[in-house]
Amino acid sequence: MKQVVQNYKSGELAVLDVPVPGCKPGGVLVRSAYSLISTGTELMKVSEAGMSMLGKARSRPDQVAKVMQSVATNGVPATYRKVMGKLDSYTPLGYSLCGVVEQVGAGIDDVKVGDLVACAGNEHALHAELNWVPKNLYAPVPDGLDPRHAAFGTVGSIAMQGVRQGESRLGEVALVIGLGLIGQLVVQLLAASGVRVVGADPDPARRELAERLGAAACGDPASAVVENSVVELTDGHGVDQVYLAAGGGSNQPVELAARLCRDRGRVVDIGKCRLDLPWNAYYEKELDVRFSRSYGPGRYDPEYELDGRDYPIGYVRWTERRNLACFLDLVARGSVDVEPLVSHIADFDQAVETYQSLKDGELKAVAVLFRYPEHASEAAAPALTVPAVQPRGGPASTRAVAARSPVRLAFVGAGNYATSMLLPHLAQRDGVELSTVVTTTALSAANAQRKFGFAEATTDLDAVLGDKAIDAVFVVTRHSSHAELTRRALLAGKAVFVEKPLALTEKDLADVLAAVEESGNDRLQVGFNRRFAPLLQEAKRRFGARSGPASLRYLVNAGRLGHGSWYLQQGTEGSRFAGEGGHFIDTASWLLEADPVSVYAVAPSGNEDLQVVLRYPDGSTATISYVTTGAAGFPKETLDLIADGKVLRLDDFVRASLFADGGGAGRKRWVSSRLPKARDKGQEAELAAFVRAVRTGGPMPVPLDSLVATTAATFAVQAALAGGAPVTLASAR
Numbered sequence: 001m002k003q004v005v006q007n008y009k010s011g012e013l014a015v016l017d018v019p020v021p022g023c024k025p026g027g028v029l030v031r032s033a034y035s036l037i038s039t040g041t042e043l044m045k046v047s048e049a050g051m052s053m054l055g056k057a058r059s060r061p062d063q064v065a066k067v068m069q070s071v072a073t074n075g076v077p078a079t080y081r082k083v084m085g086k087l088d089s090y091t092p093l094g095y096s097l098c099g100v101v102e103q104v105g106a107g108i109d110d111v112k113v114g115d116l117v118a119c120a121g122n123e124h125a126l127h128a129e130l131n132w133v134p135k136n137l138y139a140p141v142p143d144g145l146d147p148r149h150a151a152f153g154t155v156g157s158i159a160m161q162g163v164r165q166g167e168s169r170l171g172e173v174a175l176v177i178g179l180g181l182i183g184q185l186v187v188q189l190l191a192a193s194g195v196r197v198v199g200a201d202p203d204p205a206r207r208e209l210a211e212r213l214g215a216a217a218c219g220d221p222a223s224a225v226v227e228n229s230v231v232e233l234t235d236g237h238g239v240d241q242v243y244l245a246a247g248g249g250s251n252q253p254v255e256l257a258a259r260l261c262r263d264r265g266r267v268v269d270i271g272k273c274r275l276d277l278p279w280n281a282y283y284e285k286e287l288d289v290r291f292s293r294s295y296g297p298g299r300y301d302p303e304y305e306l307d308g309r310d311y312p313i314g315y316v317r318w319t320e321r322r323n324l325a326c327f328l329d330l331v332a333r334g335s336v337d338v339e340p341l342v343s344h345i346a347d348f349d350q351a352v353e354t355y356q357s358l359k360d361g362e363l364k365a366v367a368v369l370f371r372y373p374e375h376a377s378e379a380a381a382p383a384l385t386v387p388a389v390q391p392r393g394g395p396a397s398t399r400a401v402a403a404r405s406p407v408r409l410a411f412v413g414a415g416n417y418a419t420s421m422l423l424p425h426l427a428q429r430d431g432v433e434l435s436t437v438v439t440t441t442a443l444s445a446a447n448a449q450r451k452f453g454f455a456e457a458t459t460d461l462d463a464v465l466g467d468k469a470i471d472a473v474f475v476v477t478r479h480s481s482h483a484e485l486t487r488r489a490l491l492a493g494k495a496v497f498v499e500k501p502l503a504l505t506e507k508d509l510a511d512v513l514a515a516v517e518e519s520g521n522d523r524l525q526v527g528f529n530r531r532f533a534p535l536l537q538e539a540k541r542r543f544g545a546r547s548g549p550a551s552l553r554y555l556v557n558a559g560r561l562g563h564g565s566w567y568l569q570q571g572t573e574g575s576r577f578a579g580e581g582g583h584f585i586d587t588a589s590w591l592l593e594a595d596p597v598s599v600y601a602v603a604p605s606g607n608e609d610l611q612v613v614l615r616y617p618d619g620s621t622a623t624i625s626y627v628t629t630g631a632a633g634f635p636k637e638t639l640d641l642i643a644d645g646k647v648l649r650l651d652d653f654v655r656a657s658l659f660a661d662g663g664g665a666g667r668k669r670w671v672s673s674r675l676p677k678a679r680d681k682g683q684e685a686e687l688a689a690f691v692r693a694v695r696t697g698g699p700m701p702v703p704l705d706s707l708v709a710t711t712a713a714t715f716a717v718q719a720a721l722a723g724g725a726p727v728t729l730a731s732a733r
Contacts, residue, residue, distance in 0.1 A: 003128035004351045004370075005090035013352045016090065020130050025106035026308045027134040030119055032348075034151040035097035035127050037368040039181055039358060094127035096120060096154030098147045099372075107308070108135060116141040118153030118328055120295055120320065121305065125154060127351060127370055135308040136298060139325040142332035148345070148369055148722060149331050152185075152338045154295060155367075156327035157320065159185035159245075162270035162292040163193070164318060166241040170194035175230060175239045175260055177221065177253045178246030178271055179206040181367050184341055186243050186270065187215050192335045196233055200226045200256065201246075206366070208560070208629075209340060212608070221256055230260045238262030244269045251276045258282055268292055296323040339575075340608070341367045345724045348372045371724075383728040384506075384719060386595070386712040389513040389704070391522045406433035407694050410470045410494075412461060412485055413477035414439050414448035417499065422476065425684045427452045432691060436464050461485075465492040472497060472523075472694050479573045483508035486524070487515040495523035495694045497687075500582045502526045502711045504574040509711055516704070525690050525700050526707045528586035530653075532682030532689065535672060539656040540591060542670055543641065543648045549619035550592060550643035554584050557630040557637070558608075576608055577626055578714055586702075586710045588614060588622035591641055595709035596622075599716035600726040612717055615726075653679040 003018050023029040101115045111117060117138040119125040124133045141150045159182050168174060172195050176183050179201035190197045191214030199210040199218035207218035216233060219225025230239055242257035244267065251274045257267045258281035266288045269275065282289065297311060298304035298320040304311065311319050318326070330336045343365030346354040351370060357363035409426065411418060414437050426432055437454045438461050439445040445457035464470060465488060472495035475485045483503040489496045490512070503509040516522050530536065558576065573579065589595055596614040603610050612624040620643075635652035642648075645661035658670040689701035709729070716727040 001129040004093050021132040023103040023105045027105045028101045029103035030099040030131050030133050031102045032097050032099040032372045033147040035094050035370045036151045092126045095122040095125050097125045098150035118150045120154040136321045145332040149338050153324050157295040157323040160323050161296040163189045165290045165292045166268045168195045172240040173233045174241045176243045179210045183245035188213050188336045198229045241266045245271045246273045247271050249274050295320040344368045383730045384716045386709050386729050386731050389516050391520045406431050407691050408433045408435040408471045410436040410464045411474045412438045418476040421683050423452045425687050438464050479579050483512050487512050490515040490521045491519050497525045499527040522704050529682040529686040530587040531590040532685040535656050539648050542658050546643045552622040553640045554624045555638045556626045557634050558628050581714050582710050584624045585713045592616050592620050596713050598726045598728050601717045601720040653681050
């Protein structure tokens with residue numbers, strides 16, 4: 001088998017062929033799926049190995065002391081031979097992975113061959129194809145948890161043990177100094193515990209990431225932002241705990257901790273930073289300085305780690321293994337989100353190059369994963385099936401509203417988008433009756449009823465779905481509820497307009513399509529409004545038919561979200577692109593008059609910027625640049641379509657231009673006049689088309705196949721990010 005090793009004397013990194021470890025009693029043999037590079041601990045070790053002998057001595061004074069003791073006991077020659085022999089040997093790297101149990105040793109009855117487990121330990125969870133792992137250093141992976149995410153188990157346990165040492169309580173305020181991998185996890189664990197968090201780090205990308213993951217505020221430790229935020233959140237008293245998750249030789253973290261911690265607060269050292277405590281500052285506040293020892297109780301105890309002797313839960317509630325299992329459970333339930341921390345996934349055979357890129361600074365990353373051969377081959381050509389559905393047919397699929405009757409609409413949800421972008425158009429449309437508004441809170445329903453003239457307001461969804469007088473239901477709720485509400489409305493025989501996204505998972509999409517097939521009701525529209533924008537429709541008409549493949553570029557300057565936005569709840573509501581990316585994929589597919597056949601996506605470290613490349617059957621491509629880090633003053637959406645000597649340009653739905661080579665007739669150019677009113681992104685026209693389809697029983701504005709293909713393409717974006725390879729969209733037809 002292959003394993004990553006390093007020679008501490010020369011600094012050489014290598015992937016060696018080594019013997020497969022035996023499966024001893026009291027443990028399991030695990031075939032690695034993904035292992036995590038600790039960009040703090042491991043890179044420090046790699047960097048130290050590249051130092052001169054004097055540099056190594058300066059960086060490890062503890063080891064120098066041991067050498068001097070050996071000299072006094074054994075003499076210089078014997079000590080020299082011993083030290084050089086140890087330095088000139090290969091040592092392993094790695095301590096956090098997820099893999100599949102390949103063999104079970106005697107005495108193990110909690111897992112079986114084929115089970116997925118997360119493993120810990122710098123002697124047992126190595127960057128190697130196979131590892132023997134003792135019982136107390138692995139934990140079964142909860143059903144449905146991605147192996148990539150389970151590979152974070154060990155570093156998650158380190159962060160969790162640090163938080164436990166801080167003894168945080170609901171409503172307290174904490175300062176996290178250092179927003180690397182461990183710091184980001186500490187931020188999330190504290191936020192999940194009801195603690196308000198201030199983060200400090202010189203890297204702006206890491207500060208932004210921490211705020212997206214739950215920090216109340218972040219700033220450069222050298223600026224006034226951190227101190228001002230602490231003063232504001234604590235009424236000037238100082239934070240209850242400080243977590244030192246930084247590294248390096250600066251004494252700034254412990255000095256900042258003393259300045260911003262309250263009287264008798266707690267300072268927890270999780271990382272490896274300089275600890276020259278300013279005596280007066282710590283004495284006057286009587287600060288409680290604590291150390292967090294790795295993954296938790298049991299660490300460095302051979303009877304616990306190697307012999308499998310557990311500590312009684314009544315005496316030691318949280319051991320290494322219990323911390324590991326607890327962290328996996330939090331990730332599985334969405335309380336902690338590690339996906340935004342994954343900066344890069346490298347194939348295992350590229351381990352040396354990956355370490356070198358990290359060491360040289362070419363690869364800037366919060367977390368890097370190694371993907372092992374079997375998983376790499378699976379990811380080399382991943383495919384995602386675009387489901388097809390054949391409605392059984394019946395009254396629901398052809399139902400029309402009597403010519404003289406109004407189309408009766410019910411709204412499920414009355415949030416900002418519904419009340420600002422949809423209801424104003426419907427409230428003044430002839431032939432439409434706003435029948436009922438349903439919300440989870442009575443007051444929001446009453447407000448919508450008063451403002452837009454709904455006949456009824458209620459919190460009873462079942463009553464609305466059972467009302468035969470209602471022709472169509474609008475689903476305008478949070479993303480995670482869209483699929484289930486759509487499914488129920490379809491089964492009730494209603495036409496459905498659901499705001500994007502239609503679904504967040506393949507299972508949710510399958511459930512919606514099962515409802516279509518079961519009921520025969522295919523009266524479904526998703527709020528992809530851009531294709532209905534009058535300016536874009538005019539530009540497409542002027543562009544005309546294509547004879548060859550096209551290149552489309554769509555820049556979406558999405559901008560930053562305000563702290564507290566529910567869009568940031570990625571564990572339950574999906575990523576930002578999962579929520580609104582369907583808009584841009586649908587627009588591209590409509591302009592190119594086809595559905596994509598493959599999707600590729602890449603993302604830089606530390607933010608939600610994405611580059612998505614869609615390929616179409618005729619060879620056309622569409623590149624969607626979805627960025628959150630741009631300037632707020634720049635237009636949100638710009639689009640260029642290039643083919644057959646023509647270029648169509650759309651500037652934020654305010655102006656469009658067409659450039660075309662006219663052959664012998666010279667160059668032709670069209671520029672739209674500026675819109676007389678605010679930009680029109682097509683909501684009004686989209687709603688008119690939906691109401692018309694409901695009234696007449698005619699085809700829905702966008703074919704169901706197209707809605708499904710666009711939704712599947714948004715799933716493929718996440719799959720491509722995870723796998724690092726293009727995802728083929730295979731039709732189920």
